[in-house]
Amino acid sequence: QQQVKQSPQSLIVQKGGISIINCAYENTAFDYFPWYQQFPGKGPALLIAIRPDVSEKKEGRFTISFNKSAKQFSLHIMDSQPGDSATYFCAAGYSTLTFGKGTMLLVSP
């Protein structure tokens, strides 16, 4: 499987701060880049996704920034809240998805 590299492994952010998670991919054929959110004991759930024809997508407090030439994309969580504390996975692919290894986010009150 083609690699998707995600960083950081873990992140602590104060309530109200901005959380930023980065991913890089290798395969230029990938055309779908979603982010998934996972709470303990649950399966991952789609948070937000982007296609390579746009450079940014915003949904509420969550924004994906996409740099096609650098083969990188990132998730920004504005005004981070304790309820955002979870593990976040980036993914990339076309017919199937390859996932990054995840980032454990802790938002301190």
Added chain:
Amino acid sequence: DAGVIQSPRHEVTEMGQEVTLRCKPISGHNSLFWYRQTMMRGLELLIYFNNNVPIDDSGMPEDRFSAKMPNASFSTLKIQPSEPRDSAVYFCASRSGTGVSPLHFGNGTRLTVT
């Protein structure tokens, strides 16, 4: 709207025993995926089916692993014989449509092989 249903939620077994994990995808979804999650390797795709037909099983680690999808509403992942290194959380996910459609995950089966 029932989501993807996996059973059992937890499975503890001894090395050498056969393990069967079960999955019921969301009704109407035409693709089904089995993933394995570990701290070391993250989420790994094991196999995926489209319209009940296995399309890509390149992620299945060994011949000890097998998966079937006898109909659109049921799939199994079998490990025989199980080994301690198979201990992980196994997720089933389903999808409607193409690769750009969202994957819907079940809550997983936590397998412990002693």
